[in-house]
Amino acid sequence: MTTGTGILPAQSIEDMIAFGQLTGQPAITSEQVQPASLDLRLGTTAYRVRASFLAGEGRSVADRLTEFEMHRIDLSGGAVLEKGCVYVVPLMEALALPADLTAVANAKSSTGRLDLLTRTITDGGVEFDRIPAGYSGPLYAEICPRSFSVLVRPGMRLNQIRFRRGQSVLDDATLADLHATDTLVAGGPAVISDGLGFSVDLRPEGTDLVGFRAKPHTGVIDLDLIGHYDPADYWEPIHSSDGHIILDPGAFYILVSREAVHIPPDYAAEMAPYLAMVGEFRVHYAGFFDPGFGHAAAGGAGARGVLEVRCHEAPFVLEHGQGVGRLVYERMAERPATLYGADIASNYQGQGLKLSKHFRS
Incomplete structure (x- = not known):
């Protein structure tokens, strides 16, 4: 070991x-x-x-x-x-x-x-x-x-x-140096402050579909069934023509980051915990980003971060380019023998706005 x-x-x-x-x-x-x-x-x-x-x-x-x-x-x-x-x-x-x-x-x-x-x-x-x-x-x-x-x-x-x-989190200076050599984020500026900041995309190119909201009364989802369910039975599409949406209290949304994220092979990342100062919502329950996520040699060219958003007590206006979270990068103790997206069943390499694997494309 x-x-x-x-x-x-x-x-x-x-x-x-x-x-x-x-x-x-x-x-x-x-x-x-x-x-x-x-x-x-x-x-x-x-x-x-x-x-x-x-x-x-x-x-x-x-x-x-x-x-x-x-x-x-x-x-x-x-x-x-x-x-x-x-x-x-x-x-x-x-x-x-x-x-x-x-x-x-x-x-x-x-x-x-x-x-x-x-x-x-x-x-x-x-x-x-x-x-x-x-x-x-x-x-x-x-x-x-x-x-x-x-x-x-x-x-x-x-x-x-x-x-x-031990402790292997990259400080901002080291993270900036890594971005200079490995381009950690594309599609937006590299906002580096206690990690790599990212924002929400509410002006996608060629469409006004910006996300999905979970319907309140649906059938059961069998977690073994892949590509099985019709999204229309479980999700309401969210459109925006002016670059903003209003989040409803208690509702759950699937949105996407404006930036394409890259995790180099010798690093891993984790979505930082929700901070109250961001707004009246929580972003991202599943916070691990594996080495090779969005990495060109592993089948990606940067990949959007899918945002799992739940609004809290009050309706909240979310606008295009608004900061919604940050990625904290850490060193790997050793480069993994296999990277995300290379020779393993990686469902979300090179992703954009995408529901879970249980739904038909």
Whole structure:
């Protein structure tokens, strides 16, 4: 395993599996290993709970489930997780992290594009999706379908986990130098401030279609069905002729960044957490960008960032070119053996405005 500082690549994740630092029941498969992360699999039982929770210091998730469980659901034959409800599902994977590795989890891209809030919790955990060095124990997914009820089965992969040694986030000066040599963003200026800023595209070339809004009353989505559903049954197209739209409180939108983003092979990126100063909305549930995303040698020439947007308490005017978030770049501990979009099933390389893979183009 590499001993370098940074995000661990696929080959180091495979070493972790071989050393017993990452285990699975059943065993972890090669298809789960991504360039800079590992896909996590749902187990066989979902616990419907009264409310979202964290275990807290000195307490286990199993203990807290005895407090908050309403009923449990056998997923073996497939089961529906209903919109607006909260579920906890034990994952098939467990960790035995060494003292020099931390981990961070996030929803996969397709999960976020369905407004399927999925977060990882652990025994003793005091934060969602953040796992301290040396953690040894089980992993759980908290799942809250926000827009659509979904049909799930054991083994489905809704979230993913990255492993990090040390601190490898690029400061603004280093990020500016990297942009000068590798062109991290095209289609707009490089706004570098605590990461690489990006904005929303509400004046797309050749069309007035700027995004989609989830319909409030729809059928169930079977997460195993790819390219199956008619978008018109689940989404309302959003058009704009003047470069702005008004976000409705409680509504969920799919929009796209004005800029095309590039993640060079020796780096990974993560969407920074939502900041209240941006506006009355949250952008992007699925925040991992893999090495090679938008990279020309991996089949891309820069790729737009698809924005998963949920408006909060008040209607909000969103205008073309308005800043909506930033990407934080980190060094890889070693270049991954395989890049995003090259010889792996990467659904969103070279993307523009695009719904999740479950919908027909």
